[in-house]
Amino acid sequence: MTRRVRIVLLRFLTLAALLLVWEALTGGLGLGWKVFETSILARPSLIAADFLAYGRSGLLLRDVQATLTAAFLGLFLGAIGGIAVGLLFGYLRTLAAVFEPLMVALNSLPRITVAPMLILWFGLGMTSKVVLSLFTVFFVMFFNTFLGVRAVDPELVKVVRVMGGGPGDVARMVVIPSVASWIFAALRTCVSFALTGAVVGEFVGSTHGMGYRMLLAAGLLNTERVFAIMILLMVVGVSLVEISRRVEQYLLRWRPPVAEMG
Amino acid sequence: MRISIERMGLRFARGVEALRDVTFEVNSGEFVAVVGPSGCGKSTLLNAIASLIPPDEAEVTGRILINGTDVGRAAARDNLGYVFQRDALFPWRTVLQNVEAGLEIRGLSRPERADRARGLLDLVGLAGFEHYYPHQISGGMRQRAALIRTLAYDPQVILMDEPFGALDAQTRMILQGEVIRMWAASRRTIIFVTHDLAEAITLGERVILFSKRPGTVKQTYDVPFAHPRDPIGLRGSPEFAELHAHIWRRLSGEFRGDGL
Numbered sequence: 177m178t179r180r181v182r183i184v185l186l187r188f189l190t191l192a193a194l195l196l197v198w199e200a201l202t203g204g205l206g207l208g209w210k211v212f213e214t215s216i217l218a219r220p221s222l223i224a225a226d227f228l229a230y231g232r233s234g235l236l237l238r239d240v241q242a243t244l245t246a247a248f249l250g251l252f253l254g255a256i257g258g259i260a261v262g263l264l265f266g267y268l269r270t271l272a273a274v275f276e277p278l279m280v281a282l283n284s285l286p287r288i289t290v291a292p293m294l295i296l297w298f299g300l301g302m303t304s305k306v307v308l309s310l311f312t313v314f315f316v317m318f319f320n321t322f323l324g325v326r327a328v329d330p331e332l333v334k335v336v337r338v339m340g341g342g343p344g345d346v347a348r349m350v351v352i353p354s355v356a357s358w359i360f361a362a363l364r365t366c367v368s369f370a371l372t373g374a375v376v377g378e379f380v381g382s383t384h385g386m387g388y389r390m391l392l393a394a395g396l397l398n399t400e401r402v403f404a405i406m407i408l409l410m411v412v413g414v415s416l417v418e419i420s421r422r423v424e425q426y427l428l429r430w431r432p433p434v435a436e437m438g
Numbered sequence: 439m440r441i442s443i444e445r446m447g448l449r450f451a452r453g454v455e456a457l458r459d460v461t462f463e464v465n466s467g468e469f470v471a472v473v474g475p476s477g478c479g480k481s482t483l484l485n486a487i488a489s490l491i492p493p494d495e496a497e498v499t500g501r502i503l504i505n506g507t508d509v510g511r512a513a514a515r516d517n518l519g520y521v522f523q524r525d526a527l528f529p530w531r532t533v534l535q536n537v538e539a540g541l542e543i544r545g546l547s548r549p550e551r552a553d554r555a556r557g558l559l560d561l562v563g564l565a566g567f568e569h570y571y572p573h574q575i576s577g578g579m580r581q582r583a584a585l586i587r588t589l590a591y592d593p594q595v596i597l598m599d600e601p602f603g604a605l606d607a608q609t610r611m612i613l614q615g616e617v618i619r620m621w622a623a624s625r626r627t628i629i630f631v632t633h634d635l636a637e638a639i640t641l642g643e644r645v646i647l648f649s650k651r652p653g654t655v656k657q658t659y660d661v662p663f664a665h666p667r668d669p670i671g672l673r674g675s676p677e678f679a680e681l682h683a684h685i686w687r688r689l690s691g692e693f694r695g696d697g698l
Contacts, residue, residue: 331522334490353528430571
């Protein structure tokens with residue numbers, strides 16, 4: 177057995193053990209070990225049953241769709257805006273100097289605090305979620321693009337110029353690849369921020385989506401549903417982050433590998 | 439191409455005087471090594487020749503001419519190659535794409551570029567590494583790639599700024615041998631800057647000794663050894679040792695009081 181196989185096996189065993197203990201402590205498996213009321217900590221088997229019911233009702237698909245649409249629109253618009261303003265500020269030093277305190281202040285504002293305002297401005301529909309998601313993504317992209325423009329290696333610019341290259345060659349061979357690498361590196365963070373933005377927006381006020389459904393279930397003390405949606409969000413989040421990690425890995429394959437977790 | 443530097447001085451806007459009253463000539467096809475203590479303005483001199491110093495960063499007096507044309511003009515800069523201290527390869531391009539860069543700027547077609555680049559990669563033993571990224575190969579290989587990236591577009595003048603400074607002694611001598619071979623075959627004009635006197639004598643037909651800052655020409659020595667030279671054999675010879683000792687006496691005077 178290779179080390180890798182052994183580790184995967186150990187992971188499954190740990191997970192299974194954890195679920196069994198959890199099941200038992202919430203009164204399952206007929207052991208009479210009930211420590212937690214199911215209204216406080218839902219029982220895994222009941223969560224699974226509820227998950228299936230949620231899926232069969234057709235609500236699951238609609239909720240996932242609503243949340244993901246908002247998240248992706250926010251990601252897309254926020255990324256475009258962040259990149260555009262980042263480039264602008266990266267090149268126009270005076271503009272950057274004037275607006276820097278504002279950008280830093282806005283960036284240090286906890287993102288969620290703008291949500292109530294956005295509901296007032298854009299209503300309970302999709303728009304307010306898109307805008308919240310966009311807002312969270314925008315700053316990450318903005319700062320990365322801005323720093324990317326500033327971090328262009330002057331030595332590489334010299335190389336192109338000495339070879340007889342003009343500004344177009346400098347942009348194509350040095351500036352664009354260099355800035356792109358900063359943008360790609362921010363992609364993963366942006367994807368999970370976009371999802372968080374959309375779900376939080378739904379918490380604050382909405383009529384659709386995973387966040388809405390979760391808040392509704394919590395209000396009705398339906399802990400199974402709350403846990404089911406948490407697990408669903410975890411699955412969606414992990415998949416999205418994994419996809420963006422692969423995309424990033426491919427696009428930045430020229431980079432020396434760095435050790436990382438998650 | 440012939441390079442003339444006439445009473446050149448350079449003072450940075452921050453107040454540091456890097457070069458003072460520098461005058462020397464490099465003949466067409468000549469291999470000149472410039473040696474001097476660290477921080478004596480050698481690199482600044484190369485940057486000035488390549489007109490890479492923005493006018494607002496330094497005040498330059500005197501003139502630098504390439505074939506009689508002031509380097510401020512684009513025409514003089516057109517045929518220049520520059521090998522930097524660190525390899526300065528594009529990290530996002532493969533070895534092959536790096537070597538092709540200058541040809542790409544000159545508008546050569548893809549097959550022409552690849553053809554030319556592969557020939558050079560073969561020449562320096564990098565065949566088989568075409569599709570590696572710079573971080574995947576050793577420092578010596580990277581500097582080799584940087585060297586042939588400059589040779590690829592066949593510049594008439596090649597400026598080299600301590601290109602082998604970061605390499606181990608062994609790799610260094612091998613690459614010195616390669617530079618000698620390359621120069622013997624093409625007879626381009628080369629100005630090679632180094633702080634290593636042995637390297638300067640090994641490579642240059644002439645060694646120009648720079649003073650400490652503000653850098654100026656202290657002395658010029660002709661190096662009588664015939665080309666193509668063998669760097670390793672040459673270093674064992676008594677003539678080499680004698681010339682080295684002779685120049686060293688002068689150079690060490692420049693190092694003294696330098697905080698070294």
